[in-house]
Amino acid sequence: MSLVVVGSIAFDAVKTPFGERERMLGGSAVHFSLAASFFTDVRVVGPVGADFGEAEYAVLHGRGVNTDDIERVDGGETFFWRGHYEYDFNQAHTDDTRLNVFGDFEPKLSEASQAADHLFLANIQPDLQRGVRGQCGGARWAGLDSMNLWIETARDSLCQTIAGVDLVFLNDAEIRQLTEQPNLVRAARSVMDMGPKVVVAKQGEYGAALFTENGFFALPAFPLENVIDPTGAGDSFAGGFLGYLSAQDDWSSESTLRRAMTYGSALASFNVEEFGTERVARLERDEIDERFEQFRQITALEAPATA
Numbered sequence: 476m477s478l479v480v481v482g483s484i485a486f487d488a489v490k491t492p493f494g495e496r497e498r499m500l501g502g503s504a505v506h507f508s509l510a511a512s513f514f515t516d517v518r519v520v521g522p523v524g525a526d527f528g529e530a531e532y533a534v535l536h537g538r539g540v541n542t543d544d545i546e547r548v549d550g551g552e553t554f555f556w557r558g559h560y561e562y563d564f565n566q567a568h569t570d571d572t573r574l575n576v577f578g579d580f581e582p583k584l585s586e587a588s589q590a591a592d593h594l595f596l597a598n599i600q601p602d603l604q605r606g607v608r609g610q611c612g613g614a615r616w617a618g619l620d621s622m623n624l625w626i627e628t629a630r631d632s633l634c635q636t637i638a639g640v641d642l643v644f645l646n647d648a649e650i651r652q653l654t655e656q657p658n659l660v661r662a663a664r665s666v667m668d669m670g671p672k673v674v675v676a677k678q679g680e681y682g683a684a685l686f687t688e689n690g691f692f693a694l695p696a697f698p699l700e701n702v703i704d705p706t707g708a709g710d711s712f713a714g715g716f717l718g719y720l721s722a723q724d725d726w727s728s729e730s731t732l733r734r735a736m737t738y739g740s741a742l743a744s745f746n747v748e749e750f751g752t753e754r755v756a757r758l759e760r761d762e763i764d765e766r767f768e769q770f771r772q773i774t775a776l777e778a779p780a781t782a
C-alpha cells in the first residue's frame with residue numbers, strides 16, 4: 476500500500492523555553508512522511524529551493540521516503556517558518572513565514588504518485604490541496620489538515636476542499652472557528668455534514684478526539700515529563716494515524732480507527748521529545764509498539780465490582 480503526501484517542506488527556526496534551533500528541517504509534509512514511513516510506502520510531493528541539500532534528503536531517505544516528486548527550483552529558496560513557544564506549548568507564535576518557492580508552486584504529480592492508494596493533503600493553501608485531490612481520483616481515501624490562516628483567508632475554498640476528502644485533522648479551536656459552532660461535538664458533526672466520514676480534533680497536550688458517524692473515542696497525550704519542541708506534533712500525529720490506516724483493509728472500522736488514534740498519539744509523543752525531526756529520524760519500530768502498549772495500560776478501565 477502507498478501513501479502520497481503534499482505539503483510544506485521547510486526550514487524552521489524555532490525557540491522554546493528549552494532551547495532553540497536557527498535552521499532545521501521541517502514542514503508539514505516532512506513531519507508527516509517520517510511518521511507514516513513506519514507503516515507504509517510514502518511519497519512526498521512539494522517544492523524546495525537550491526538551499527535544500529543532501530543532508531535534508533538523507534533524513535527522508537533514511538526512513539525510506541520516496542522523494543522523486545520533490546521539485547527542486549533552481550535559484551529558489553525553500554519555504555521558511557520562524558516561530559516560538561512560551562510555556563503553553565499548545566500555542567505556536569509565528570514570527571515569520573516566507574513562502575519562497577511555494578509562491579509559484581503548481582503541483583503536478585508523477586504517474587506513480589497519481590496512482591497512490593491513499594492521499595494526505597497536509598497544511599497548504601486549499602486551492603493547491605484541491606488541485607492535488609483532483610489528480611488522485613483513484614485514491615481509496617484522502618485526508619486533510621489545515622490551519623487558522625486558511626480558515627480566515629480562504630474559507631470557501633477550504634470548505635470545497637473538505638467536501639472532497641474522507642478524513643479531516645484540525646485543532647479543536649480550528650474546528651470551532653471553521654463551523655462557527657462553540658460546542659465541539661456539534662462542530663465536528665458540521666464538518667462531517669460537509670462530506671468527510673471521520674473528524675479528528677487535535678487538542679495538543681490534552682490529546683485528540685475521534686468523531687465518526689456513530690462513534691466517539693478520545694485519548695490523552697502520552698504523559699511525558701520532558702517536552703522540548705512541539706513543532707510538527709500535529710503532522711506526526713496525522714502521519715502515524717494515516718500511515719497505519721494505509722496498511723489496513725478495513726480502514727473505516729471503529730477498532731481500526733482507534734488503533735490509528737493510538738499510533739498517531741505515539742508518533743506525536745516521540746516528535747515532541749526533541750527539536751524538529753531529530754527524535755523521529757532515529758526512532759525504531761519496537762519503541763512505537765512499546766508506547767502503544769503503554770497507551771493500552773493507561774487507558775484500561777475495569778467495570779466497578781458489583782455489590
Ligand code: AMP
Pocket residue numbers: 483485486487501502503506555556572598599624705706707708709710711
Ligand atoms: P504542526 O504540526 O502544526 O506543528 O506544523 C509544523 C510545521 O508546519 C512546521 O515545520 C512549519 O514548517 C510548517 N508551517 C508553518 N506555517 C505554515 C504554513 N503557513 N503553511 C504550510 N506549512 C506551515
